[in-house]
Amino acid sequence: MSAVMITRKVRKWEKLPGKNTFCCDGRVMMARQKGIFYLTLFLIIGTCSLFFAFECPYLAVHLSPAIPVFAVLLFLFVMAMLLRTSFSDPGVLPRALPEEANFIEMEIEAANGNVPSGQRAPPRIRNVQINNQIVKLKYCYTCKIFRPPRASHCSICDNCVDRFDHHCPWVGNCVGKRNYRYFYLFTLTLSLLTIYIFAFNIVHVVMRSVDQGFLNTLKETPGTVLEVLVCFFTLWSMVGLTGFHTYLISLNQTTNEDIKGSWSGKNRGQNPYSHKNIIKNCCEVLCGPTYPSVLDRRGLMQEDSPAAANSEGPCSFDNPVAQTTKTTAPLIPNEHTPDDVKLSIAAEKSSGPKDDQPPAAMLPPLASPETDAETSIAKNQ
Amino acid sequence: MATEFHNLQDMQHTASLVTKVFIQRDYSEGTVCRFQTKFPAELDNRIERALLEQTVKTLNSYYVEAEKVGGQSYLEGCLACATAYIVFLCMETRYEKVLKKISGYIQEQNEKIYAPRGLLLTDPIERGMRVLEISVFEDRGSSGSSPSSSMSSCSTAR
Numbered sequence: 001m002s003a004v005m006i007t008r009k010v011r012k013w014e015k016l017p018g019k020n021t022f023c024c025d026g027r028v029m030m031a032r033q034k035g036i037f038y039l040t041l042f043l044i045i046g047t048c049s050l051f052f053a054f055e056c057p058y059l060a061v062h063l064s065p066a067i068p069v070f071a072v073l074l075f076l077f078v079m080a081m082l083l084r085t086s087f088s089d090p091g092v093l094p095r096a097l098p099e100e101a102n103f104i105e106m107e108i109e110a111a112n113g114n115v116p117s118g119q120r121a122p123p124r125i126r127n128v129q130i131n132n133q134i135v136k137l138k139y140c141y142t143c144k145i146f147r148p149p150r151a152s153h154c155s156i157c158d159n160c161v162d163r164f165d166h167h168c169p170w171v172g173n174c175v176g177k178r179n180y181r182y183f184y185l186f187t188l189t190l191s192l193l194t195i196y197i198f199a200f201n202i203v204h205v206v207m208r209s210v211d212q213g214f215l216n217t218l219k220e221t222p223g224t225v226l227e228v229l230v231c232f233f234t235l236w237s238m239v240g241l242t243g244f245h246t247y248l249i250s251l252n253q254t255t256n257e258d259i260k261g262s263w264s265g266k267n268r269g270q271n272p273y274s275h276k277n278i279i280k281n282c283c284e285v286l287c288g289p290t291y292p293s294v295l296d297r298r299g300l301m302q303e304d305s306p307a308a309a310n311s312e313g314p315c316s317f318d319n320p321v322a323q324t325t326k327t328t329a330p331l332i333p334n335e336h337t338p339d340d341v342k343l344s345i346a347a348e349k350s351s352g353p354k355d356d357q358p359p360a361a362m363l364p365p366l367a368s369p370e371t372d373a374e375t376s377i378a379k380n381q
Numbered sequence: 382m383a384t385e386f387h388n389l390q391d392m393q394h395t396a397s398l399v400t401k402v403f404i405q406r407d408y409s410e411g412t413v414c415r416f417q418t419k420f421p422a423e424l425d426n427r428i429e430r431a432l433l434e435q436t437v438k439t440l441n442s443y444y445v446e447a448e449k450v451g452g453q454s455y456l457e458g459c460l461a462c463a464t465a466y467i468v469f470l471c472m473e474t475r476y477e478k479v480l481k482k483i484s485g486y487i488q489e490q491n492e493k494i495y496a497p498r499g500l501l502l503t504d505p506i507e508r509g510m511r512v513l514e515i516s517v518f519e520d521r522g523s524s525g526s527s528p529s530s531s532m533s534s535c536s537t538a539r
Contacts (some may be wrong), residue, residue, distance in 0.1 A: 003426070034531070076465065077465050080465035080466065080467070081465070081466075084466055093509050093511065094508075094509040097512075099401045099404055100401075100447050100511075100512060100514070103401070103403050128408040128409065129409055130408055130409060130410070130411050131410075131411065135408070137408075148406065148408065148412065148511070149408055149411075149412055150412055163412070163509075169425060182466070218429075272411065273411060273412065283450060283455065284450050286458065287450070287454060287455045287458035287459065288448075288450050288454060288458070289447060289448050289449070289450065289454050289474070289475060290457070290458075290461070290469070290474045290476060291476060292474070292476055292477055292480060292506075294506055294510050295509075298508070306474070347424075367478045
């Protein structure tokens with residue numbers, strides 16, 4: 001009769017929705033497809049190894065030992081930035097818990113009124129005014145929240161990400177509020193590293209050819225050809241990308257906004273997030289505060305009582321605060337539902353739960369007009 | 382209508398959850414973290430307006446302090462960049478320090494003001510900094526006369 005409690009510490013990352021993969025017990029967070037990320041690692045480490053093996057001994061002796069030292073520092077910095085971008089939480093917004101989702105549904109129902117059956121409900125949009133500019137907040141049906149300004153839902157990772165820039169397969173993660181500066185520093189320092197290796201490859205070939213001839217040089221350091229090839233192609237894309245992101249930072253825009261044309265064309269000059277000053281914009285993006293992750297990945301899950309084992313009345317639970325109520329979409333009463341129907345809905349929920357489904361949390365009362373965000377903003381205006 | 386609880390522990394043992402009220406984010410000043418100071422109608426007979434407003438205003442001021450882009454954040458950013466951000470493994474960022482202050486403040490407010498009135502604030506960071514959640518409790522033992530409290534005794538939340 002008594003259930004055997006197998007207490008295994010379950011960390012919250014194991015139960016997070018979304019399509020991320022986690023490593024090191026929740027310390028590392030990446031996207032599911034990591035193939036291209038491994039390619040990036042291979043290219044960077046491979047090219048640098050060839051450089052250290054073939055060019056550096058010659059250059060250290062014939063030019064200066066500072067050359068390989070600087071190359072090592074640059075390489076370590078690039079790796080640190082890459083790993084930091086790839087492994088950190090980009091700024092994922094956790095999904096709404098059932099009570100919050102219900103509360104928002106109620107507000108939407110109250111705002112829309114009674115939609116006649118057969119007609120599509122109006123799109124779920126909330127208008128907010130930021131710096132004299134009306135910004136529309138869209139509702140995310142997956143996460144059941146109204147997305148904050150500049151947030152967007154990444155379909156690859158299946159998460160809403162704050163200040164969503166783009167999903168980068170080379171880095172194997174989304175680029176968002178928390179890791180944008182690392183991403184930018186990665187592209188910048190990788191461009192520098194590529195230019196550095198390319199330049200010193202040329203110098204090395206020229207210097208050695210003067211002594212030994214061009215063909216002999218290539219025979220002695222075969223890695224040079226490979227390095228020059230990789231660097232040449234990488235150079236154009238990396239420098240281009242760095243330039244593009246520098247432009248975005250100076251305007252305080254994200255790639256997502258740029259692609260959608262939110263603040264260009266006829267909306268040019270209306271970006272409400274820009275300080276209208278290049279230095280201020282750069283400082284905010286690159287030297288702003290380091291935001292903490294709101295996904296508590298390594299926290300311990302609250303141990304569920306063995307509800308699967310015993311089917312006694314659900315009213316015997318001690319902890320009244322609902323933490324992880326696993327309810328399916330509840331029937332949402334609206335302002336037209338008579339009181340006795342509301343009571344019966346609640347009674348139905350409590351009397352008919354399955355063994356592994358705890359009773360639904362109390363539905364919040366209907367949103368009054370004062371609590372509806374849209375009407376309140378309209379009133380304030 | 383307001384039920385009396387003496388402390389947080391008392392409430393958690395004898396009370397049952399009635400509903401949750403959510404105070405939304407205020408985006409009028411951009412993407413900085415700020416909560417609306419508008420008083421939710423559901424708490425009309427539970428707590429004085431001034432107290433809740435004061436709590437929200439203090440929380441907002443903490444968040445402003447955490448997110449301030451100024452001398453200290455530049456210094457922190459430049460130092461961290463120079464060490465390839467390895468320094469963050471040993472050092473706590475300013476934002477994290479302020480978050481600790483916030484959680485202490487919320488705990489204190491719960492104990493002094495909200496628990497005696499049958500309410501409980503949840504730290505916004507546990508809700509993704511999206512909402513300030515206020516749980517409303519009703520004394521389990523009390524015989525409720527209104528439909529809402531009888532509904533609470535029917536569907537006891539965990």
